[in-house]
Structures are given as C-alpha cells and as structure tokens.
Amino acid sequence: MNSSNIEPRPLTQNIQFSDAELMVTLLDGRVIHIPITWYPSLANATEKQRANWELLGEGAGIHWPELDEDLSIEGLLKGIH
Template sequence: MTTSEIKPGEQVKDVHFTEDSLSVDLMDGRTISVPLAWYPRLLHASPAQRQNWHVCGGGFGIHWPDIDEDLSTEGLLRGAPAPRNTMSHVA
C-alpha cells in the first residue's frame, strides 16, 4: 500500500497566474504549475477573484472565497484536475 505523507516544505508560499496557468510556490523552493483549464472556476474567475486567496488547511491548501474554490498541495503535486461533473465515467 502506498501512502502520501505530507511534508512541511509542501506548504503554500505564494500563488500566481499567467493567462493559461496556475503556479503555486512551495516553502521548500519548488513551484507547481498546472493548466488553468483544469480548474474551471479559476479559469472563468476575474483577475481580482483569482488574487483573493488564502492559505488554509494548516498551510497545505488554498481557498478562493469569491468563487468557493479549494485546492491542496497534495492534489496539485499528484496532478489532479478538478472533477468533471458533466462527464460520465469512462472505463
């Protein structure tokens, strides 16, 4: 069985955006960059809404109150896009 252990260096330091990506700087010096299209709420949010974020979850999460979006460093490190509610499960 494989378990993912959260490490203190994986805490959020900063969040920034380009036109098509979300980047999260971690305390250990790494930067996670993912396509903004993976997170439709962030993709369709205004620049002001994207900039209004808070660190949560003991430092391992990011919350955008204006759009009710939450991401974790664990999910970002796994490369997990937002669930697609409109897509059926494909085996």
Template structure:
C-alpha cells in the same frame, strides 16, 4: 497542528497558476485544476487564502478549494502522460 506544505509566490499568468511548493516552482494550467478558476476574473483569482497548515488554497469569492497534494498528483499524472508520448 501538522504542517503539510510550504506555499509561496502564488501568481496567475496567461491562464496558469505559478506557485512555489516546498521550495520547488510549479506551473499548472487553470483548465486542468478547476473550471471555476479557469473562468474566474483576475480579482477573483487574486483573492485567495492559504491554509495555515499549507494543506490547501481557498478562493472565497469563487467558493473553491484545492489541496496541494491534489495539485502535486495532477503534476505527476501530466509528467507520466507526457513521457508516454
């Protein structure tokens, strides 16, 4: 099985996802990731499963999945947008 990413230290603080991907720390506002995650209760957010390959994260109580590559692209778009301002 191909390993995509190393995912560690998932935390939810002040409506944001804090996560370490491939040794680098990121912060993503939940409202930019998913309406389901943004509106979820703490017990729903903290019930997640990281795929064995590091491809993504699944929240069974919310029936929500996100890919790590999608998160990284979201971060790249946000940086580009902020640099244009």
C-alpha cells in the same frame, strides 16, 4: 542507524497566475505549474477574484472565497484535477 522516510508536508508560500497557468510556489522552493483549464472556476474568474485567495491549514491548501474553490497542495502534486 535509523533513517526516516517521512517527507515534510508541502506547504504553499505564494501563488501567481498567467493567462494559461496557476503557479504555486512551495516553501521548499519548488514551483508547480498547473494548466488553469483544469479548474474552470479559476479559468473563468476575474483577476480580482483570482487575487482573493487564502491559505488553508498553514499552506496545505488554497481557498478562493468568492469562487468557492479549494485546492490541496498534495492533490496538485499528484496531478489531481
């Protein structure tokens, strides 16, 4: 029997912010909680600037055009900041 070790590519469904965290909901139901202090441009941004985000590569990344900030989901899952 053949089996594959290929994991599906994690993709973003939605993001939210609290005072201390960026929370990324993935299409598979996982939620990643990231300290917002890891990303000073997001930590110092206004609510309006944080709310202005778009998905990159069908959800493989997140881009904030006003802040010139890009985050990859793979990097977030690895704890890269």
